[in-house]
Amino acid sequence: MGKGRLEAFSDGVLAIIITIMVLEMKAPHGADFSALRPLLPVFLSYLLSFVYLAIYWNNHHHLLHSIQQVSGGILWANLHLLFWLSLIPFTTAWMGENHFAAAPTALYGLVLFLAAISYMILQRTIIARQGRDSLLAAAIGRDVKGKLSLALYLIAIAATTIAPWIAWAIYIAVALIWLIPDRRIERTLAERNWQKQ
Amino acid sequence: MGKGRLEAFSDGVLAIIITIMVLEMKAPHGADFSALRPLLPVFLSYLLSFVYLAIYWNNHHHLLHSIQQVSGGILWANLHLLFWLSLIPFTTAWMGENHFAAAPTALYGLVLFLAAISYMILQRTIIARQGRDSLLAAAIGRDVKGKLSLALYLIAIAATTIAPWIAWAIYIAVALIWLIPDRRIERTLAERNWQKQ
Amino acid sequence: MGKGRLEAFSDGVLAIIITIMVLEMKAPHGADFSALRPLLPVFLSYLLSFVYLAIYWNNHHHLLHSIQQVSGGILWANLHLLFWLSLIPFTTAWMGENHFAAAPTALYGLVLFLAAISYMILQRTIIARQGRDSLLAAAIGRDVKGKLSLALYLIAIAATTIAPWIAWAIYIAVALIWLIPDRRIERTLAERNWQKQ
Amino acid sequence: MGKGRLEAFSDGVLAIIITIMVLEMKAPHGADFSALRPLLPVFLSYLLSFVYLAIYWNNHHHLLHSIQQVSGGILWANLHLLFWLSLIPFTTAWMGENHFAAAPTALYGLVLFLAAISYMILQRTIIARQGRDSLLAAAIGRDVKGKLSLALYLIAIAATTIAPWIAWAIYIAVALIWLIPDRRIERTLAERNWQKQ
Numbered sequence: 001m002g003k004g005r006l007e008a009f010s011d012g013v014l015a016i017i018i019t020i021m022v023l024e025m026k027a028p029h030g031a032d033f034s035a036l037r038p039l040l041p042v043f044l045s046y047l048l049s050f051v052y053l054a055i056y057w058n059n060h061h062h063l064l065h066s067i068q069q070v071s072g073g074i075l076w077a078n079l080h081l082l083f084w085l086s087l088i089p090f091t092t093a094w095m096g097e098n099h100f101a102a103a104p105t106a107l108y109g110l111v112l113f114l115a116a117i118s119y120m121i122l123q124r125t126i127i128a129r130q131g132r133d134s135l136l137a138a139a140i141g142r143d144v145k146g147k148l149s150l151a152l153y154l155i156a157i158a159a160t161t162i163a164p165w166i167a168w169a170i171y172i173a174v175a176l177i178w179l180i181p182d183r184r185i186e187r188t189l190a191e192r193n194w195q196k197q
Numbered sequence: 198m199g200k201g202r203l204e205a206f207s208d209g210v211l212a213i214i215i216t217i218m219v220l221e222m223k224a225p226h227g228a229d230f231s232a233l234r235p236l237l238p239v240f241l242s243y244l245l246s247f248v249y250l251a252i253y254w255n256n257h258h259h260l261l262h263s264i265q266q267v268s269g270g271i272l273w274a275n276l277h278l279l280f281w282l283s284l285i286p287f288t289t290a291w292m293g294e295n296h297f298a299a300a301p302t303a304l305y306g307l308v309l310f311l312a313a314i315s316y317m318i319l320q321r322t323i324i325a326r327q328g329r330d331s332l333l334a335a336a337i338g339r340d341v342k343g344k345l346s347l348a349l350y351l352i353a354i355a356a357t358t359i360a361p362w363i364a365w366a367i368y369i370a371v372a373l374i375w376l377i378p379d380r381r382i383e384r385t386l387a388e389r390n391w392q393k394q
Numbered sequence: 395m396g397k398g399r400l401e402a403f404s405d406g407v408l409a410i411i412i413t414i415m416v417l418e419m420k421a422p423h424g425a426d427f428s429a430l431r432p433l434l435p436v437f438l439s440y441l442l443s444f445v446y447l448a449i450y451w452n453n454h455h456h457l458l459h460s461i462q463q464v465s466g467g468i469l470w471a472n473l474h475l476l477f478w479l480s481l482i483p484f485t486t487a488w489m490g491e492n493h494f495a496a497a498p499t500a501l502y503g504l505v506l507f508l509a510a511i512s513y514m515i516l517q518r519t520i521i522a523r524q525g526r527d528s529l530l531a532a533a534i535g536r537d538v539k540g541k542l543s544l545a546l547y548l549i550a551i552a553a554t555t556i557a558p559w560i561a562w563a564i565y566i567a568v569a570l571i572w573l574i575p576d577r578r579i580e581r582t583l584a585e586r587n588w589q590k591q
Numbered sequence: 592m593g594k595g596r597l598e599a600f601s602d603g604v605l606a607i608i609i610t611i612m613v614l615e616m617k618a619p620h621g622a623d624f625s626a627l628r629p630l631l632p633v634f635l636s637y638l639l640s641f642v643y644l645a646i647y648w649n650n651h652h653h654l655l656h657s658i659q660q661v662s663g664g665i666l667w668a669n670l671h672l673l674f675w676l677s678l679i680p681f682t683t684a685w686m687g688e689n690h691f692a693a694a695p696t697a698l699y700g701l702v703l704f705l706a707a708i709s710y711m712i713l714q715r716t717i718i719a720r721q722g723r724d725s726l727l728a729a730a731i732g733r734d735v736k737g738k739l740s741l742a743l744y745l746i747a748i749a750a751t752t753i754a755p756w757i758a759w760a761i762y763i764a765v766a767l768i769w770l771i772p773d774r775r776i777e778r779t780l781a782e783r784n785w786q787k788q
Contacts, residue, residue, distance in 0.1 A: 005204055005208060005258055007596055008204075009208045009211070009212055009254060011603055012209055012213070012406075013212045013215065014600070015603030015604045016212060016216040016603070017216055018673075019604055019677055020217070020219075022678065022681060023220070023614070023680075024224070025681050027685040031689035031692035031693075031694055031695060032693075032694045033694045035694075050674055050677070054667075057670075058663075058666055058667075061666075075258075076255075076376075079251045079254075079255075082215075083247055086247070087219065090219060093223075093224035097224055097226075101229075103228055103232075104228060107233075179667075202405060202455055205401075205402060205405050206408070206409055206451060209405055209406055209409030209603075210409045210413055213409060213410055213413040213414075217413065217414070217417060221421070269452075272452055272455075273448075276448045276452075283412070283413055290421035291422065294421055294423075295425035298425035299426075300426045300429075301425060304427075399652055402598075403602045403606055403648060406602055406603055406606030407609065410607055410610040414613075418618070469649055469652075473645045473648075473649075477638075477641055480609070480610055480641070484616050487618035488619065491620075492622035495623075496623075497622055497624045501627075
């Protein structure tokens with residue numbers, strides 16, 4: 001089975017998730033700029049979630065680039081990832097509407113944590129099928145970025161009981177870590193091509 | 198006519214159906230975790246429907262894998278399937294908001310039953326075009342899983358008059374039957390390739 | 395410029411239009427079957443619009459099948475068609491919620507009429523680029539079905555002032571005319587392939 | 592990395608943005624044509640935004656046509672463009688519901704301005720990767736249309752403090768400037784092909 005439809009379906013779901021979040025930003029009834037002020041936390045939540053979903057789409061792109069064949073296990077690991085990502089519009093809306101209160105901020109982090117776990121499961125499912133010697137295994141190595149993100153999400157969730165803004169700072173920090181493009185797969189691929197020649 | 202656009206359109210509709218269901222989970226007004234409790238049945242309904250739609254997407258993928266040419270009959274049998282699947286967000290919302298009351302649980306099963314019927318019609322339309330000797334006909338055989346599911350849906354619908362939780366247990370059981378990946382088509386394809394060599 | 399992205403974008407828009415219509419069918423507050431009764435006209439409107447959009451997708455599929463190159467004119471003629479089709483969820487909701495009152499039924503027909511006009515413009519734009527001798531021009535001929543539909547829509551709109559059910563009967567009749575698959579393009583294509591051999 | 596998924600994802604997001612705007616046109620409660628009158632500004636806002644998004648899709652199509660390889664920089668420049676475009680349904684709804692009041696009309700122009708800036712950044716990112724001698728650089732030249740649009744948006748935003756209708760006239764004028772299909776890339780491509788022969 002080819003990977004074309006898996007990519008197309010994932011792209012479709014991610015495109016819809018990223019876009020329907022904006023539906024939560026309801027047009028205010030007032031017609032002057034002050035009417036926009038209560039929407040500021042909703043907008044900031046949207047911006048953060050947009051960046052997170054863009055990072056997932058970007059890395060998902062690289063991840064599937066390294067595979068040729070799709071197994072049933074990969075299909076379901078991918079759907080599992082899409083499930084947690086599909087909850088982001090809900091947690092974004094709850095956090096934005098409650099102006100970053102503790103509980104919504106913690107739930108936001110929990111869904112990010114579960115999405116990160118499911119991304120790791122997808123990675124391992126692909127590597128398990130490709131073998132220890134696979135391109136992806138070489139490219140990911142010990143996956144420091146992935147494990148660090150998981151730890152930071154847990155710290156952020158705990159920090160919401162002290163002050164929600166700490167959690168928010170951590171979510172932004174994790175996004176920045178990932179915004180640096182993940183060139184590991186591209187680089188490993190380039191090296192191997194060079195060795196073959 | 199190629200099957201590329203049929204797959205693309207079906208993927209698009211399925212991706213949208215699976216994603217807009219989450220719009221029914223409205224962010225609660227309270228800002229603590231107890232505000233989430235009334236949403237639990239909505240979340241569980243969403244989870245079940247997500248799994249069902251993922252199974253349909255997965256099997257639809259396998260089904261179309263076995264065809265080369267798309268006829269008018271296949272196009273309409275496919276649209277018929279998409280119609281019933283498009284009603285799942287509605288039945289999911291009604292069942293979730295009414296905490297699994299009898300009537301919404303029965304309607305949920307009825308739409309699953311009609312979707313399963315339309316999936317069978319699509320299978321038969323494809324086989325009719327490919328001929329008795331087709332790959333798909335060999336792979337599906339007597340379609341025990343398909344017929345068993347139909348019977349179970351009918352039992353579940355009847356059971357809602359006694360206790361809705363019986364119906365729910367049956368819906369979960371049917372999902373589990375299908376979660377086991379359907380390797381019949383892949384296996385038959387592999388055998389035939391082997392015989393050709 | 396290839397036609398791949400034109401097809402992908404059109405499929406995306408049509409898939410979304412056909413799916414978001416179901417969002418207008420809000421889950422009722424009551425938990426028994428009688429609570430569904432007020433939704434019946436909404437459901438019937440949805441069913442009719444689903445069939446119309448499926449016919450458009452189907453014929454759009456055939457129409458683009460006959461072209462290789464996309465010009466700026468074809469791009470805009472296609473977007474013009476998508477604009478009118480995008481209004482169908484609105485007219486469907488207005489007609490369904492008002493139980494097929496005269497004005498919403500007339501507006502529903504007007505949007506169908508304008509979509510049909512824009513489909514004809516798209517056909518002519520394609521033929522103008524392909525030349526008089528084109529496959530599509532031969533396949534469509536005098537386009538009796540297209541012109542008949544336009545006349546029937548106008549009669550239906552006028553009939554809403556007498557009795558809206560006449561308009562509804564006409565909308566169903568036009569859908570049935572088109573449900574018969576349009577094999578003209580396929581047949582002409584097959585004949586030409588035969589002549590070449 | 593190929594550009595297929597970048598196009599597919601962008602098409603998906605643009606198709607969703609262009610379609611969900613119509614969800615803001617809620618079906619009115621009255622069942623006669625006079626009930627539609629308050630919706631007229633919402634409809635006109637939708638029409639203008641539909642044309643703008645169609646122009647962006649169209650030009651995005653041409654822009655990506657000129658590239659073979661996608662870099663991380665191009666991916667993020669593209670996501671940046673999609674972010675600003677994703678806010679158009681919000682600004683469209685706010686402007687339509689407030690009957691073109693000054694503040695919503697200014698915000699509408701601001702989002703158009705930021706989308707135009709992000710489109711320019713995407714253009715420059717592509718040219719930077721292709722080199723000074725690139726097809727796109729030759730086709731765009733001094734980008735008079737792009738710079739003129741930016742200036743006109745700023746004038747329109749300033750004009751909302753005098754009379755919002757001036758801003759609206761400018762938005763329509765900019766759309767008309769772009770509706771003239773941008774044949775520069777196609778023409779340059781054709782010339783180069785000719786020179787090679």
